[in-house]
Structure formats: structure tokens, C-alpha cells
Amino acid sequence: MTNFTTMGLPKSLVTRLTEMGLTEPTPIQVGAIPFALAGRDVMGLAQTGTGKTAAFGLPLVAQISGLGRPAPKSVRGLVLAPTRELATQIAETLKALTLGSPLKTTVVVGGQSINAQSKRLEKGIDLLVATPGRLIDLIDRRAVRLDECSFLVLDEADQMLDMGFIHALRQISRHLPAKRQTMLFSATMPKLMEELSREYLNDPEKVQVSPPGKAADKIEQSVHFIAKAEKSKLLIELLDAHRDELALVFGRTKHGAEKLMKSLEKAGFAAASIHGNKSQGQRDRALKAFREGQVRVLVATDVAARGLDIPAVRHVYNFDLPNVPENYVHRIGRTARAGREGAAIAFCAPDEIGELKAIQKVLKMSIPVASGTAWAGLDTPDRSGGGNQRRGGGNGGKPGGAKPGNGNRRRRPARGGSSSARAA
The missing domain is CATH 3.40.50.300 (P-loop containing nucleotide triphosphate hydrolases)
Known part of the structure; x- marks a missing residue:
């Protein structure tokens, strides 16, 4: 058939x-x-x-x-x-x-x-x-x-x-x-x-037709181990490399998503946001502008993790990791739609180690590391793409952190604040 x-x-x-x-x-x-x-x-x-x-x-x-x-x-x-x-x-x-x-x-x-x-x-x-x-x-x-x-x-x-x-x-x-x-x-x-x-x-x-929780095969996944305070700077750098392509950025809180959107606008990006504090009309207008390419970066909470069917979305950024691991699958499913390819980039701060472990358990795989060194308590593969070591790592996000497998003992970083404070 x-x-x-x-x-x-x-x-x-x-x-x-x-x-x-x-x-x-x-x-x-x-x-x-x-x-x-x-x-x-x-x-x-x-x-x-x-x-x-x-x-x-x-x-x-x-x-x-x-x-x-x-x-x-x-x-x-x-x-x-x-x-x-x-x-x-x-x-x-x-x-x-x-x-x-x-x-x-x-x-x-x-x-x-x-x-x-x-x-x-x-x-x-x-x-x-x-x-x-x-x-x-x-x-x-x-x-x-x-x-x-x-x-x-x-x-x-x-x-x-x-x-x-x-x-x-x-x-x-x-x-x-x-x-x-x-x-x-x-x-x-x-x-x-x-x-x-x-x-x-x-x-x-x-x-x-696929194992539950499995991400689409055409999604290239990666994770950056990075100090929380460095996330916005890295996001701007990565977005700057593909300004002509649509990118969806996920934050955890309504306040954090709005604050991040405004910082991206200040950095010169055509950005919009959708979250629970927006009226339905505002959300509809933001999605329409994103779909039509007038807005290139859409910052959202998990309200957009389901039902957003825009095949042109090429990049999904997990600026904050979700505290429900299955939501990661739905977030990154906003790219690589209709047979296309896509990229899903996750940022992991020290206080998000538990979220990343839960996500990798659902995926039944370790997400390849793009930069930084895995925080203590997480087993990860070697970096697949040879990404540089400029951010993240067991030294609190400064360059030169100990690399996995080199015999150096990494210090356990101090855990961050409550989950409600994780969004930028």
C-alpha cells in the first residue's frame, strides 16, 4: 500500500x-x-x-x-x-x-x-x-x-x-x-x-512507526556545556551564523522568554515571542510573521512545542532545557519537518544536569557535545564535530576546562538557583 x-x-x-x-x-x-x-x-x-x-x-x-x-x-x-x-x-x-x-x-x-x-x-x-x-x-x-x-x-x-x-x-x-x-x-x-x-x-x-521518544532521523542534535551567564552571548553568536534561516528558541518561563526576545532585538535580530502572557491575537500575529519570514527568530515557551508546523524552521535552540524530558522531543520536532533536515542545539548549565540526564534517558542516547566539558555526574561521548572548547566545562565556563578522558579530575560546579530562575 x-x-x-x-x-x-x-x-x-x-x-x-x-x-x-x-x-x-x-x-x-x-x-x-x-x-x-x-x-x-x-x-x-x-x-x-x-x-x-x-x-x-x-x-x-x-x-x-x-x-x-x-x-x-x-x-x-x-x-x-x-x-x-x-x-x-x-x-x-x-x-x-x-x-x-x-x-x-x-x-x-x-x-x-x-x-x-x-x-x-x-x-x-x-x-x-x-x-x-x-x-x-x-x-x-x-x-x-x-x-x-x-x-x-x-x-x-x-x-x-x-x-x-x-x-x-x-x-x-x-x-x-x-x-x-x-x-x-x-x-x-x-x-x-x-x-x-x-x-x-x-x-x-x-x-x-518509531520508538516512543525517538527524535526524527534528520535532526542533527548537539549540546553546549556552558555557564548560565554565558548563554545569551553564545546564542547570539550561533544565530548570527545563519541570519537568513528561521530559528526557534525555547525558554522555560514566560518572563525569561520575553527578556531574551528583547535582548535579541537589541542585538539586531528580527525577533518575536509567544508565551502564556501574550493574548491570542499577539500569538497569532507573531506566528504569522515567523511563518512568512518577516521574523527570523521566534522565542517561545513550551506553548509552541506542539502544533507549530512551519517546514522552513531550520534550527531549534533549547536555551533552557525542559523539566519534562518528553518535551525536548516535541521541541526539536519543530525542525526537520516534511522530509527536510534540521539542527537542534541545547545549552546545558550546571544546574540543568538532571534535565539533560533525563532527556538522554528518554532518547536512549547521548547527545553529541558541540563545546564545553560535561559537568560532573554526566557521561557523554566525545565531541562529534570537533567543536572548540571556548565555553562551558568544569571550570565554570572559562576556556581551557578539563576534557573528557584526559585524566584530569573535574570539580563539581556549584548548583544554580531554583528552576524558576533558570531562564535568562
Whole structure:
């Protein structure tokens, strides 16, 4: 099965895919679509950027197309996503797949007028994409009903768990019919995922096209061991080497991301930021400018780790390492999309050694060292690229630190402050 034509999709949908320039399915689509079209529950595990949205979107569109108009305020198919950005991205893909058809797709997320969203739902919706909190608000207002919802998709279900949405999911599930088709998609497989799948899926087909937590093969990963105070200077140097390419920089806190963005603007970069303190309009404008290349550097918190599908992103910088190791996989998955190559560069200060160890455990590999010497307590490979020794190291970030394997005893650096103070 090497093309969409042989998958059992409606001819009109295959024609629409051809118009979109999509002729060959990705591995997750090859694995998931036939089971979904047969009405089976599906658990899909695949790297980010491998076409998971179409893997559930195509069978949703194919099956809902023959159901007729939905009743007022009702929904045929529901897709839940953890963030506004991801929900918006999914809705855009579904709207592209249904272009020219009578199917109606809408998205409801926080940060936008709930009255306007209620009005859009009045006549019924074929495909609804929602964040859990806003959907519960609309249910409480009796602006939407889910008793006729035949299809449920949980996208990026692992982040649903990370963000504490489990109680919201249970609250929503009480409004759904027991007889439905459910699909769950994720890039990583934390322990709680099995519990979630047992609760929501009925004898699911498990489709796994890569080991859970594995980063895309075309991402070149590296880590700089560097003193916290030196991070901004190194970031500017590295960004300066590719000013014409899009770069995404991840910080840990809202305040830190905003402060870093302003320092990059001061250094002459066209930069913007998205985080929880930004309104939805500000976030949308920043993403649009980044997508169109008017902004070359986007600084973000993990709000952008999912759902940001911009194939031109060439570099991802982990300015602050995430304290949830699976988020590293999602962050770097913003590059090397649609078959392209990308680079993921991590900065590791002394007080982030625990985060790096956890990330490497999830990856089941050591990230190659670009510069600096590994902090005490971490086993790392020799530098793969022969990067210089100018920063980082067991001497507090000064040049000339002891190199791994040279017999010198490295001193354990003093640990930094609390995690909330790690972002620049």
C-alpha cells in the first residue's frame, strides 16, 4: 500500500490530496488509515512532523461525509488538543482537506470570544477542534452537545497528561456516547498513557512507526556545556551564523522568554515571542510573521512545542532545557519537518544536569557535545564535530576546562538557583 488511491479513501478526497500536492502517504498514515476506515479504535505513536494530523483527519472526513447534516449545536467528530496553537493547526489542515465539500469545521480555544464561538456552533458542526478548557466552558453554557459525536480524537495525548488535563478529559467523556470510534495519537509514551488508552479506547490497534521518544532521523542534535551567564552571548553568536534561516528558541518561563526576545532585538535580530502572557491575537500575529519570514527568530515557551508546523524552521535552540524530558522531543520536532533536515542545539548549565540526564534517558542516547566539558555526574561521548572548547566545562565556563578522558579530575560546579530562575 504505497498511495492514497489504494487505501479505500473516497475518490473526491484522493483528488483533493492531489490538489494539495500529497500523493504518497507517510508510514503513520499507511499504518493508521486502514484501521480507522474499518471503524477500529487506534493508538498511533510516531515522531512529530510525520503526518499524524492527516492520519486521523482523512478517515474522519471520509466517514463523516456520508452522515448528513448534524443537528443544531451537535458535533459529528471531536478532536481535542492541548494547546491553542495545535488546535488551530489541526483545524487548518481539516479545512484544507474538506475544501469544496459541505462539511463544516471550526475551532474553539481560549483567548477568543466565547460568544462568537457559541454562535458558530448553533447550526451544528461536522468537525470540531477544541482545547479541553474552552470545550467545557461551552458545554456548561449549553452551547454545544456531544451526544451525537461518533468520533473522538485525542491528539498529543501525552501533553494532555503533562498539562493536567486528565480530569477535564473525564468530564468531557461523560457527555460522549459510549458507542463511538476513538483515536489517540502521540509522539511519546509515558506510563500514564497505557491507563489513558484503557479508559478511552476499545481493543485498539496500536500503530507505531518509531520508538516512543525517538527524535526524527534528520535532526542533527548537539549540546553546549556552558555557564548560565554565558548563554545569551553564545546564542547570539550561533544565530548570527545563519541570519537568513528561521530559528526557534525555547525558554522555560514566560518572563525569561520575553527578556531574551528583547535582548535579541537589541542585538539586531528580527525577533518575536509567544508565551502564556501574550493574548491570542499577539500569538497569532507573531506566528504569522515567523511563518512568512518577516521574523527570523521566534522565542517561545513550551506553548509552541506542539502544533507549530512551519517546514522552513531550520534550527531549534533549547536555551533552557525542559523539566519534562518528553518535551525536548516535541521541541526539536519543530525542525526537520516534511522530509527536510534540521539542527537542534541545547545549552546545558550546571544546574540543568538532571534535565539533560533525563532527556538522554528518554532518547536512549547521548547527545553529541558541540563545546564545553560535561559537568560532573554526566557521561557523554566525545565531541562529534570537533567543536572548540571556548565555553562551558568544569571550570565554570572559562576556556581551557578539563576534557573528557584526559585524566584530569573535574570539580563539581556549584548548583544554580531554583528552576524558576533558570531562564535568562
